[in-house]
Amino acid sequence: MEPTYVHLHNHSEYSVLDGCLKVADLVDAAYKNNMPAVAITDHGNIFGAVQFFKQAKLKGVKPILGCEVYVAPQSR
Numbered sequence: 001m002e003p004t005y006v007h008l009h010n011h012s013e014y015s016v017l018d019g020c021l022k023v024a025d026l027v028d029a030a031y032k033n034n035m036p037a038v039a040i041t042d043h044g045n046i047f048g049a050v051q052f053f054k055q056a057k058l059k060g061v062k063p064i065l066g067c068e069v070y071v072a073p074q075s076r
Contacts, residue, residue, distance in 0.1 A: 006030075008039040008064065012052075015042040023048045027055040027063075037062035044069060 010026055011019025019042065030038035038061055040052050046067050056063035 004034075004036055006035055006037045006039070006064075008041070008066070010038065010040050011042055012040055012048045014045055014047040018043055023051045024055050027052070027059055027061055030056075030061050031059040035061065037064055039064035039066050041066035041068055043067075 007030070010021065012021050012023050012026060013019060023040065026038060026040065038056065040048060040063075042048060044067065046065065049065055052065065053063045
């Protein structure tokens with residue numbers, strides 16, 4: 001079995017001030033590099049989730065959804 005690499009920490013255009021990658025471009029890069037899966041882990045939201053899942057399924061790449069969330073004591 002040949003080892004594979006999968007990116008599990010990617011920010012898209014939906015991570016304000018941190019990501020500029022368009023969801024379709026992320027999936028295309030994974031596909032072109034023969035990655036079996038790719039993840040999206042935007043900051044505090046999952047606004048790109050539906051688009052990400054649709055694009056990944058079209059390309060035959062397994063979508064992995066994540067989100068960077070922040071928890072602070074005595075916050076709202």
